Amino acid sequence: MRYSKIRNMEEFAAISGISRPTVSKYFNDPGSVRASTRARIEASLKKYDYQPNVFAMNQNRRTTKNIGIVVPNLADPFFSEIARRVELACIDAGYSPILASSHGRPEMERENLLSLRSLKPAGVLLAPFGRMSDEDAVKDISHDFPLVLFDANIGDVGQAFVGTDNAKSVDLMVEYLCRSGEPPCFFEMKFPSNPNANKRRQAYLDSMHRHGHEPSIFQADGKGWHFEEIGKTEGGRLLSSKAFSTNTVLCSNDRLAIGMLSAAYGLGLRVGHSAGCDIRVAGHDDHPFSKFTCPPLTTIAQDYEAIANRAFNDLFEMLEQGERLSERTETTFEGRLVMRNSA
Amino acid sequence: MRYSKIRNMEEFAAISGISRPTVSKYFNDPGSVRASTRARIEASLKKYDYQPNVFAMNQNRRTTKNIGIVVPNLADPFFSEIARRVELACIDAGYSPILASSHGRPEMERENLLSLRSLKPAGVLLAPFGRMSDEDAVKDISHDFPLVLFDANIGDVGQAFVGTDNAKSVDLMVEYLCRSGEPPCFFEMKFPSNPNANKRRQAYLDSMHRHGHEPSIFQADGKGWHFEEIGKTEGGRLLSSKAFSTNTVLCSNDRLAIGMLSAAYGLGLRVGHSAGCDIRVAGHDDHPFSKFTCPPLTTIAQDYEAIANRAFNDLFEMLEQGERLSERTETTFEGRLVMRNSA
DNA sequence: TCGAAATATTTACGCGCGCAAATTTTTAAT
DNA sequence: ATTAAAAATTTGCGCGCGTAAATATTTCGA
Numbered sequence: 001m002r003y004s005k006i007r008n009m010e011e012f013a014a015i016s017g018i019s020r021p022t023v024s025k026y027f028n029d030p031g032s033v034r035a036s037t038r039a040r041i042e043a044s045l046k047k048y049d050y051q052p053n054v055f056a057m058n059q060n061r062r063t064t065k066n067i068g069i070v071v072p073n074l075a076d077p078f079f080s081e082i083a084r085r086v087e088l089a090c091i092d093a094g095y096s097p098i099l100a101s102s103h104g105r106p107e108m109e110r111e112n113l114l115s116l117r118s119l120k121p122a123g124v125l126l127a128p129f130g131r132m133s134d135e136d137a138v139k140d141i142s143h144d145f146p147l148v149l150f151d152a153n154i155g156d157v158g159q160a161f162v163g164t165d166n167a168k169s170v171d172l173m174v175e176y177l178c179r180s181g182e183p184p185c186f187f188e189m190k191f192p193s194n195p196n197a198n199k200r201r202q203a204y205l206d207s208m209h210r211h212g213h214e215p216s217i218f219q220a221d222g223k224g225w226h227f228e229e230i231g232k233t234e235g236g237r238l239l240s241s242k243a244f245s246t247n248t249v250l251c252s253n254d255r256l257a258i259g260m261l262s263a264a265y266g267l268g269l270r271v272g273h274s275a276g277c278d279i280r281v282a283g284h285d286d287h288p289f290s291k292f293t294c295p296p297l298t299t300i301a302q303d304y305e306a307i308a309n310r311a312f313n314d315l316f317e318m319l320e321q322g323e324r325l326s327e328r329t330e331t332t333f334e335g336r337l338v339m340r341n342s343a
Numbered sequence: 344m345r346y347s348k349i350r351n352m353e354e355f356a357a358i359s360g361i362s363r364p365t366v367s368k369y370f371n372d373p374g375s376v377r378a379s380t381r382a383r384i385e386a387s388l389k390k391y392d393y394q395p396n397v398f399a400m401n402q403n404r405r406t407t408k409n410i411g412i413v414v415p416n417l418a419d420p421f422f423s424e425i426a427r428r429v430e431l432a433c434i435d436a437g438y439s440p441i442l443a444s445s446h447g448r449p450e451m452e453r454e455n456l457l458s459l460r461s462l463k464p465a466g467v468l469l470a471p472f473g474r475m476s477d478e479d480a481v482k483d484i485s486h487d488f489p490l491v492l493f494d495a496n497i498g499d500v501g502q503a504f505v506g507t508d509n510a511k512s513v514d515l516m517v518e519y520l521c522r523s524g525e526p527p528c529f530f531e532m533k534f535p536s537n538p539n540a541n542k543r544r545q546a547y548l549d550s551m552h553r554h555g556h557e558p559s560i561f562q563a564d565g566k567g568w569h570f571e572e573i574g575k576t577e578g579g580r581l582l583s584s585k586a587f588s589t590n591t592v593l594c595s596n597d598r599l600a601i602g603m604l605s606a607a608y609g610l611g612l613r614v615g616h617s618a619g620c621d622i623r624v625a626g627h628d629d630h631p632f633s634k635f636t637c638p639p640l641t642t643i644a645q646d647y648e649a650i651a652n653r654a655f656n657d658l659f660e661m662l663e664q665g666e667r668l669s670e671r672t673e674t675t676f677e678g679r680l681v682m683r684n685s686a
Numbered sequence: 687t688c689g690a691a692a693t694a695t696t697t698a699c700g701c702g703c704g705c706a707a708a709t710t711t712t713t714a715a716t
Numbered sequence: 717a718t719t720a721a722a723a724a725t726t727t728g729c730g731c732g733c734g735t736a737a738a739t740a741t742t743t744c745g746a
Binding site: 054056087088100262289291292293 | 399420446604631
């Protein structure tokens with residue numbers, strides 16, 4: 001009975017010997033009907049595979065079960081990984097995630113938010129570009145729907161933010177590097193596409209001062225999301241001209257570090273902390289590929305799982321209560337030092 | 344006038360001095376109304392930022408402007424890259440792409456297809472798991488909506504298939520490797536998660552015979568999508584036990600190759616084609632990361648752009664004509680040999 | 687200038703379901 | 717067995733728009 005002739009809830013209710021409003025209740029919340037009726041509905045559901053019309057459901061409904069998830073760039077494995085976990089959290093809670101990538105273009109973030117609006121989402125989970133984001137667009141969304149930011153924060157927009165404590169994580173890394181060798185230089189992009197970069201720079205400065213070392217920052221030209229390319233080109237330039245003031249480089253993120261490792265390899269430099277090595281390279285994020293670089297990359301692991309779950313839960317609370325959080329919350333998780341062979 | 348009080352098309356039509364059906368026509372196809380009316384509508388659209396209710400639109404409509412895009416795993420940069428291009432092709436043509444990743448789980452592909460159905464898509468673009476896919480689910484979709492497969496083919500399901508010509512691309516690589524050094528061994532997974540793997544193995548066998556060499560295949564245990572991990576572990580085992588019969592390894596895909604490069608590095612083996620190197624490693628796909636491996640990976644580049652555009656166009660034709668293609672088409676593009684330093 | 691063709695309007699119905707109020711039935715507690 | 721509470725049913729309206737047919741209006745060529 002795969003191709004059932006059931007055309008609508010009316011018919012399905014009739015053939016199941018149950019009233020339509022009750023069936024409607026069932027689909028809105030299976031737990032809201034008596035166990036015996038639920039059983040009858042589900043039995044009949046197996047015989048005739050009917051499913052309600054989503055558009056008809058959502059049209060006249062106060063709130064849908066849709067949750068918008070917007071990330072700046074799915075081509076970046078960091079976001080692909082965290083988006084995956086957020087998505088699964090939504091599904092587990094019975095919501096329909098709608099994933100949208102802005103493909104690295106802030107104006108597309110705006111478009112994504114606009115078209116999300118027309119889907120009347122129950123709530124929105126947004127990893128914004130940061131100051132590249134169209135703040136008005138984000139505020140508009142936040143005005144109409146519960147909004148939780150993750151990864152990157154924007155002032156006081158949205159009802160909650162969830163991310164990583166850059167200050168602590170960078171300090172963790174700086175402390176380790178200083179303890180185990182020469183103090184690190186800091187390598188980043190001149191015009192970073194992510195606000196965490198600025199926090200990490202500041203954290204580096206603070207941490208270096210705290211440890212009594214002179215900080216030394218190197219900024220690569222180049223814009224966009226080709227971090228590895230930039231890390232390779234600009235990092236390679238710095239390496240070959242021996243511009244770094246110490247033999248240790250802390251990169252603002254793993255993707256830059258991956259590029260730099262590639263450049264170092266090309267220059268015949270030996271990367272690592274063992275005897276005979278020319279340079280140490282460290283990153284931040286524990287990018288999915290960092291285990292497989294040559295040498296494997298020492299980095300700070302972000303707690304993907306915790307961030308994703310917490311972001312969803314913050315949103316979920318609002319959905320359950322039917323109201324915004326009483327005050328904006330900011331949650332940051334601590335990074336974890338992952339020691340591999342690159343530093 | 345950001346927060347307009349326009350509640351529906353009725354109000355918008357009234358305030359614009361135009362009848363509702365005409366406004367409706369405009370939203371369905373702006374070109375279907377007289378230029379002067381179009382101008383009036385668009386002028387009024389700027390004053391009161393009204394947009395029609397998507398659910399009400401789609402509910403009573405024969406076909407929506409939604410296009411479902413389903414890929415097996417967005418965490419794999421190959422799919423993230425090709426999905427991105429498909430998505431953009433849809434947007435450019437005025438459709439609303441709805442991207443869903445099956446996160447490496449075939450049963451989730453089935454769920455994705457099921458929930459897609461409820462969105463009444465105009466058509467579906469599917470990169471299937473292959474024989475891991477629930478063929479019935481795919482056929483069901485294809486029964487109700489125009490369906491184009493890409494990357495991986497399934498028998499005669501759907502109205503079109505678009506992918507890469509594995510036979511040619513592998514032959515290209517084998518020919519190059521034989522010409523420039525020892526003939527390649529073939530390294531792959533015992534239970535590949537993608538049907539292209541089988542075609543590549545066969546292509547390797549054919550090609551080796553054609554060139555008069557004895558083929559030699561090595562299959563790694565391990566399932567799932569952690570290709571780099573498997574490549575590193577199993578590839579490393581083979582390398583350290585000197586199991587490969589020649590000094591050249593052709594990997595079934597770049598992700599395996601990346602793992603193997605990592606293993607080789609760990610073992611202190613020098614990878615490349617120059618004098619003093621211990622082994623050559625090549626891959627397939629031109630994974631976004633392959634430029635940055637150590638050494639950079641010699642591989643076959645798939646024509647992402649061509650595949651994505653062709654897949655969309657095949658679907659688009661059906662949408663325009665309002666009927667299925669007269670007969671199923673299979674389009675394959677040739678891969679391009681990308682010579683870097685690993686082989 | 688006139689008439690046919692193109693376009694716009696009016697009118698009216700229906701899509702499939704949410705939702706609320708009033709009523710009836712079932713369940714569970716006394 | 718009685719009764720109150722819980723759950724199901726009946727009834728009926730409305731959401732915002734698609735769409736079709738009939739009618740009115742505009743446009744444009746001859």
